[in-house]
Amino acid sequence: MDHKGYKRKIYLEDKPRTEAKREILEAFQLPLEKEMIPAAEALGRATAEPIFARVSMPHYHASAMDGIAVMAENTYQAHEQNPLQLKLGVDFLYVDTGNPIPSPFNAVIMIEHVDVLDEETIEIIEPATPWQHIRPIGEDIVQEEMLFPQGHILRPADLGVLLASQQTVIPVTKKPVVTIIPTGNELVEADAELSSGKIIEFNGTVFANFVREWGGEPRLHEIVKDEPERIKAVLLEAAETSDIVVINAGSSAGSRDYTVHIIGEIGTVFTHGVAARPGKPVILGKINDKIVVGVPGYPVSAYLALEWFVKPLICKYLQIAEPKRPTIKVKLGRRIVSTMGAEDFVRMNIGYVNGQFVANPLTRAAGVTMSYVRADGLLVVPANVIGYEQGDVAEVELMRPLEEIKNAIMFCGSHDLTIDLLSSQLKANRTDMKIVSAHVGSMAGIMAIRKGEAHVAGIHLLDPATKQYNISYVKKILAGQDVVLYPFLRRKQGWILPKGNPVGIEKVTDVALKKVNFVNRQKGAGTRILFDMLLGEAGLTAEDIIGYEREMFSHLAVAAEVNGDSNSAGLGIFPAAKAMGLDFMPVADEEYDLLMTRSFFESEKGRQLMEIIQSPYFKQQVEKIGGYEVVENPEPKSLE
Numbered sequence: 001m002d003h004k005g006y007k008r009k010i011y012l013e014d015k016p017r018t019e020a021k022r023e024i025l026e027a028f029q030l031p032l033e034k035e036m037i038p039a040a041e042a043l044g045r046a047t048a049e050p051i052f053a054r055v056s057m058p059h060y061h062a063s064a065m066d067g068i069a070v071m072a073e074n075t076y077q078a079h080e081q082n083p084l085q086l087k088l089g090v091d092f093l094y095v096d097t098g099n100p101i102p103s104p105f106n107a108v109i110m111i112e113h114v115d116v117l118d119e120e121t122i123e124i125i126e127p128a129t130p131w132q133h134i135r136p137i138g139e140d141i142v143q144e145e146m147l148f149p150q151g152h153i154l155r156p157a158d159l160g161v162l163l164a165s166q167q168t169v170i171p172v173t174k175k176p177v178v179t180i181i182p183t184g185n186e187l188v189e190a191d192a193e194l195s196s197g198k199i200i201e202f203n204g205t206v207f208a209n210f211v212r213e214w215g216g217e218p219r220l221h222e223i224v225k226d227e228p229e230r231i232k233a234v235l236l237e238a239a240e241t242s243d244i245v246v247i248n249a250g251s252s253a254g255s256r257d258y259t260v261h262i263i264g265e266i267g268t269v270f271t272h273g274v275a276a277r278p279g280k281p282v283i284l285g286k287i288n289d290k291i292v293v294g295v296p297g298y299p300v301s302a303y304l305a306l307e308w309f310v311k312p313l314i315c316k317y318l319q320i321a322e323p324k325r326p327t328i329k330v331k332l333g334r335r336i337v338s339t340m341g342a343e344d345f346v347r348m349n350i351g352y353v354n355g356q357f358v359a360n361p362l363t364r365a366a367g368v369t370m371s372y373v374r375a376d377g378l379l380v381v382p383a384n385v386i387g388y389e390q391g392d393v394a395e396v397e398l399m400r401p402l403e404e405i406k407n408a409i410m411f412c413g414s415h416d417l418t419i420d421l422l423s424s425q426l427k428a429n430r431t432d433m434k435i436v437s438a439h440v441g442s443m444a445g446i447m448a449i450r451k452g453e454a455h456v457a458g459i460h461l462l463d464p465a466t467k468q469y470n471i472s473y474v475k476k477i478l479a480g481q482d483v484v485l486y487p488f489l490r491r492k493q494g495w496i497l498p499k500g501n502p503v504g505i506e507k508v509t510d511v512a513l514k515k516v517n518f519v520n521r522q523k524g525a526g527t528r529i530l531f532d533m534l535l536g537e538a539g540l541t542a543e544d545i546i547g548y549e550r551e552m553f554s555h556l557a558v559a560a561e562v563n564g565d566s567n568s569a570g571l572g573i574f575p576a577a578k579a580m581g582l583d584f585m586p587v588a589d590e591e592y593d594l595l596m597t598r599s600f601f602e603s604e605k606g607r608q609l610m611e612i613i614q615s616p617y618f619k620q621q622v623e624k625i626g627g628y629e630v631v632e633n634p635e636p637k638s639l640e
Contacts (some may be wrong), residue, residue, distance in 0.1 A: 012556045013273035014280075016383070017308060020271040023449050024284050027270065028313050029289050030243055033174040039162040045172040046318040047214060050424050053145050053165035056138035056560050063095040065133040068114055068122065069105035072130040080125045088120045101134055103565075108133035131550055137510075138560035141165050144579035145556050146420040151319030151427050153215075164373065175217040175475045176317040179242035180207045181234055183224045183259070184249045184297065203248050203302055207295075210306055216244070216314045228258045232266060239287040244304065244313050247283075249297035254445070259283055259294045267292065275342040275383055278364075279304040299369045304345055315394075319428065325397035330359040336388045338381040344635060347375035348396055357404050359396055376400050409435045409605060412454035413445020414526050415554035416592060417575045419458060420487060426609065442470075443524030446477050449595055455605070457595040458488070460526035462588075469591035475639055484601040486594040487634035488613065492627045493530060494586040496555075496562050496570040496577045505569050506585065508534040512544040517563040519570035522551040530588060531571050556580075574627025584627075593637065601636075 034048040063069065070092045078084035086092045095108060097099065107128035110474035115123040117403035141147070147161055148154070154162075154172075162170060187201040188194070201223055219242060224234050231247075238245045247259055260272050260283050267287030274282055278301040283294030291313055295305040315322040330350060338344040347362040359379065362371040381387065388394055408539045409426075411419055423435035435456075445457030463472040474485055495505055496519075503514050508531075511518055521528040535541065542548040547568075552558045555576035562568045563580040577584035612618055619630045 002372070003366045013271060014275040015175060015271050015273065017274045017276050020274050020282075020284055021269045021309060021312060024286075024291050024293075024309060025312055025316060027286055028244075028316060030176075030289070030317065032317070032319070034171045035174050036169050037172055039159055039168050039170050041174055042154045042159060042170055042450065044163070044215075045154055046320055047148050047150050047154065048319075050146050050151045050420070051148045051162070051167055051170055053147055053167070055141075055166045056143040057164045058135050058137060058139065059143075061101040061137060061564070062135040063097055063101055063108050063133065064135050065075060065108050065110045066096050066134065067094075067108050067111040068092040069095045069101050070107050070109060070128055071104055072107040072128040072132070074108075075109075075124060075127040078124045078127045079523060083115075083123045083125050085117065085121055085123050088122075090123065106134070115419050130547070136561060137564045138557050142554065142556040142560050143563075145554075146424070149420070149424040149427050151321075154321060156266050156396035173318050175215060176243040176314055177219060177241070178211045178216045178244045178246060178314070179219045180204050180211070181221045181223060181224055181231075181238060181245070181247045183226060183231060183247060185226050187223045187249075189223070193636065196568065200305050203297070203299055206299070206303065207246055207248070207306055207310075209308065210303070211314065212316045214311050215318050215320070226258070231258060232262050234497060235287060235292065237290070239290040242337040243317065244289065244310060245287070245290055245292040246310060247292065247294045247304060260285075263287065263294070266288040274308075274515060276304070276308075277339060277342050277344050278368040279308070279345070280342070282309065300347075300372050309509055325399065327395050327397050328357055328377075329393055330357040330377070330396045332388050332390060332392050332394055333358050333360040335390045336361055336379065336381065338385060338387040340386050341383055343383050344379075344381035346379040347371045348377045348379050350372070350376040350396065350398075356581060359394075404623055409456060409609065410454045411435045411456050412448040413457035413459050413590070413595070414442045415556075416458055416489070416491075416573070417555070417579075418628065421625075422612060422618065423610075425612050425621070426614070429608075429612060441522050441525035441528070443473070446473060446595060449483065449597065450478055450481065455596060455600050456609070457594060459595055460491075460590050460592045461588065462526065462530055462533060466537070470595070471637055471639065472594050474595060482598040483639070484596055484598050485637040485639060486596070486601070486610070487591065487631040487637060488594045489592040490589055490629045490631065491590045491592055491623070492574045492584075492586045493527060493571065493590050494574065494577075494584050496559050496572045497585060498562060498566045498568065498585040499581060499583055501583045501585070502515075502566055503569070507590050508538045508540065510539050511569055512538075515546055517565055517568040518545045518547040518550075519558045519568060520545075520548055520551055521558065521571070522553055525572050526590070526592075527555070530590070534587070575625045578626055 005623055063204035075084060107130055109124060109128050113126060141164060142581045182201045182204045186197055188198045190200050204220045208220045211218040224230055254503045260269060263269050263285040269284050269285040271284040273280055281296045282305045285292045293309050295302040312322050336346060346364060347361040349362060350359045351359055362375055377398050379394060379396050442459035445459050449457050459470050461470050461473045466472060470485060497505055503516050505511060555572040558570035558572045559576040559580040559582055562570045562582055574584045622628045622630050
């Protein structure tokens, strides 16, 4: 039957696949929709925004052993030659693993090391050290720390972390609705009586489950006959009720392939045909701000087209990285001929023979579904390559199993709250990038750069001799290496104090004289170096400070400790004090710089990182924290 106004379209384009993908991703600008769901039911969902801990875990000092809680300083004289007796309720308390450690007790002795003399008396022959066998507040989770950025797919253990930090209802991204429309007069349901010329409609179910696997919500429409007005009505309805529309069949140049005409009439067609085999006859368009993807009827062509164009749209909406298949090098067991000017996607069987991966092609027919099902890998022959000879080594994408390729910026060095914000903003702008950070202190950060174990290190090391930050340390430790010291933040360091500053701490001498419990940072941390300088200038030593040897690995951990002890103090940054509702007394303005190799600084990742840092939105987010200032368009510090 001829349908007036819909002429047969013979010509298909040969647009590069990457260009076609870029066009629809740019055109896909739907606003993010969130929904609040119980954390216990959030497995596999994508976080819609960063999620922060409401409480610390543990939220009290907890015994890590079965034993007795003691005051460590009262046990120092214990020795094999001088056994020490302790009285229950006065000198010690019995505790089990997980029990709270009440003040003033500050150490636990394992029950195996205790000699019970009677119901009231025990004897020990070894002294305890302060805070031994005690899990400090926030050892696992620190209140107000970022648990997950947006675009994080929640795993089983993640749900435990959410509940442990009292995040019981969380914001997740709504699953994008993908309507799937199978078309064709020849299609019948799987339970229908078959006759010549009839084809079971199974592509729709495969598409729906791909969509579900990728995080979308599929809606499989009933089969639509090849009638232009009916197809038009269904497309318009789908564009109103879903976020993405997939229409199967009608995308080639056959006499009944009306789809491209209809999309052009009621919307916009970006692409009709890509330079790829199989999968060439694909349609990419837009109807009422909804992307429409028309995929071929042949199953393998359709599956590949869905992966090329629908999967990236879902990932963009969920703010997650588009999963990439892992690749391996293989020796080709047979010659493979390709067509110049088009990418070729060859399904491969792979074997491990005599210590070598060997791969052979399966049938290349686009309609042979089992070639996709049986494939161990996919050989992508570039458009500018005419094929491979037998025995050539080529790279093959693994299809069994599939794993996500992580594209992380490794951050090492001094902890700072803005690094979490930076990672979150980077992920929001580039869904395939994030920051993985290790809070090990400034000095360890420099060493990580020296050994090639990190992309970026955050450092704030004050040289007591020059009163300059970072330069002398970098020049000394990284002499001869081509590195960049990028001015990032100016931030305030100061005393982190219990609310109301009950002990009255104003300077470092007060910490010693008033015998407060000091919460220190680890060796090599810039804050530790600053504290040591303050001690030296005041004529004090580590021995004058109670708790000097007790080390925390982040500013938030210091603040959490101070929050749990009214007779304590720490040195750190203002946002950490603010997060815990503590008092803060400024001591110094410091320079927090980013250290990296010049090659990373000049790389695409490095450029994108600097763009985020200098973006108005990121600066606004940093300023909201308080006590911070992003250095405006800085030049790297001179290391000459």
